[in-house]
Amino acid sequence: MDKNELDKRIADLQAERERLTGELDKARTEARDAMIAGQKPGGTAAALAERLSIVDDALAELQDRTRSAADSAERNNRKRRAESALEATSKRSKLAAAVDEALNALASSWDAYADALRKDVGQVSGAGGDLTAVERALTNNRAAEPLVKALIQSGGVKLARTFGIDTPIRERHAISLADAENRVAESLRVELLRVKAESPQPNVSREAQAELEKMETAR
Known part of the structure; x- marks a missing residue:
């Protein structure tokens, strides 16, 4: 029944x-x-x-x-x-494993990046490069600002707060590390064009000057 x-x-x-x-x-x-x-x-x-x-x-x-x-x-x-x-x-465990893997990769990659930046900063600065976008990655007394900006760029302010990071940086100011390095590279390309613009060869100088003006207009 x-x-x-x-x-x-x-x-x-x-x-x-x-x-x-x-x-x-x-x-x-x-x-x-x-x-x-x-x-x-x-x-x-x-x-x-x-x-x-x-x-x-x-x-x-x-x-x-x-x-x-x-x-x-x-x-x-x-x-x-x-x-x-x-x-x-079980599904969350897989996501948790992915988070752990990403954090391990982040820790390893960040250490390698910071070491490389520390070694290269003098060379880049001496060559006329603008390190503003990345130089605060080398601080020891506070959060590495470029990493915090990259974190916010990736997951928003909410993700940064999840890590316990209290920062005034907002999403409109966030930038990925790759884009930050692109800014450094762009400053070096500008320096190269400036060098070429001072060349005694008229054609080289003229082309470089035109490229500089083009870059300035695009900003």
Whole structure:
């Protein structure tokens, strides 16, 4: 039986029990009166009592089945919830592994980048390069600003705050590290053009000057 069938049968038996109880009370009264009158009481009361006992047994069994069905349903619900949560956790674990991998790659790449920048800063500066976009990556006393800007460029201020970085830098000021290095490279290209513009060769000087003017107009 399913739950609906069990509930219906329990309701039927409860109605039957109520009817039998009324009949048994009446039969017992009649049997008592018969004995008072010196007559042999009939067997109706005993039969009804037996019938009522059987109904009670049946009700108890059905109620046990109902409780068992409810317990089984609850276990099934718990099982489904646990399985669903486990599946969701498994998916998150893959994302967590990807985050860990990205953080490990970031740590390794950042150390390599900072070391390379530290070695090259003198050379680039001496060659006339503008290191403004990246030079604050070498600070030891505060957050490396170019990395923070790159972080915000990648995931917004929210991501920076997730890392516990409280910064006045906003998304409109963010820039990726690659773009920051492109700015350094552009400053060196400008320096090369300036050198060529001072060339004693008219053609070289003229072309370089035209390129400088073109770059200035494009800014």
